[in-house]
Amino acid sequence: MTAPAFDQVVHAPHRLRIMATLAVADSAEFAALRELLGVTDSVLSKHLKVLQDSGYVSLDKPVGHDGRVRTWIRATPQGRRAYDAHVLALLELVTMPGSAPTS
Amino acid sequence: MANHPIDGLGHVRAARAALADRLATPWWYLPAMGTALAMSALGLGVGLPSGLALCLAGLAGSLALPFIQMRRSGLSYTGSVRGRQDWWLWALFVTVVVLDSTALLIGLSAAPARFAWVAAALLGLATVALGHGYERDLRAAIRGRQ
Numbered sequence: 001m002t003a004p005a006f007d008q009v010v011h012a013p014h015r016l017r018i019m020a021t022l023a024v025a026d027s028a029e030f031a032a033l034r035e036l037l038g039v040t041d042s043v044l045s046k047h048l049k050v051l052q053d054s055g056y057v058s059l060d061k062p063v064g065h066d067g068r069v070r071t072w073i074r075a076t077p078q079g080r081r082a083y084d085a086h087v088l089a090l091l092e093l094v095t096m097p098g099s100a101p102t103s
Numbered sequence: 104m105a106n107h108p109i110d111g112l113g114h115v116r117a118a119r120a121a122l123a124d125r126l127a128t129p130w131w132y133l134p135a136m137g138t139a140l141a142m143s144a145l146g147l148g149v150g151l152p153s154g155l156a157l158c159l160a161g162l163a164g165s166l167a168l169p170f171i172q173m174r175r176s177g178l179s180y181t182g183s184v185r186g187r188q189d190w191w192l193w194a195l196f197v198t199v200v201v202l203d204s205t206a207l208l209i210g211l212s213a214a215p216a217r218f219a220w221v222a223a224a225l226l227g228l229a230t231v232a233l234g235h236g237y238e239r240d241l242r243a244a245i246r247g248r249q
């Protein structure tokens with residue numbers, strides 16, 4: 001049973017969306033993730049670097065039949081646990097009294 | 104970068120909805136899968152050796168299609184979300200086993216080959232129908248779960 005735990009690394013909107021995607025999909029190709037998030041290569045790379053440095057995602061770079069390197073990203077078990085705990089913490093926060101947005 | 108918990112849950116929902124849309128297969132995917140599985144059943148039904156090539160071609164097609172879809176969508180999904188869609192998958196599995204076994208028995212017996220064609224056609228149609236149910240419920244389950 002995962003205990004709720006707010007995670008600053010996961011909480012950033014783009015990183016939260018990356019982890020939400022990778023919590024369902026086993027792995028996602030860099031270009032697919034970029035299109036799903038609607039961000040540029042550099043923005044996605046920056047957030048992936050943060051997640052990778054925290055041990056939440058791993059990157060695999062196999063060479064395709066066409067000789068091109070395609071980057072596939074997957075959530076690590078540690079990353080999945082952190083995401084699950086973070087979502088539980090969010091759910092806990094929104095059910096607390098007085099949790100409505102101020103703006 | 105701080106955001107309200109409600110916004111955070113909104114990001115999660117948006118990501119899951121976008122993922123569900125992207126996992127949708129193209130219109131030709133299920134008919135192609137149905138054709139591939141029907142070919143394997145027909146191959147079993149017409150018996151060796153002529154049916155072997157047909158059976159292997161169908162098998163190769165049914166194995167290649169998920170890989171093609173993975174490359175096309177840029178997503179690999181092998182069933183992390185539990186839900187009603189699993190029942191469609193089991194129904195398809197049972198249908199494949201029953202109709203492939205039926206086709207094999209037809210091939211081994213002296214029954215007319217047209218029965219093998221019927222089993223193959225049924226398998227093709229069932230694959231499309233059950234596959235549609237699976238995809239619909241899978242996308243709903245992905246959208247629904249936090």
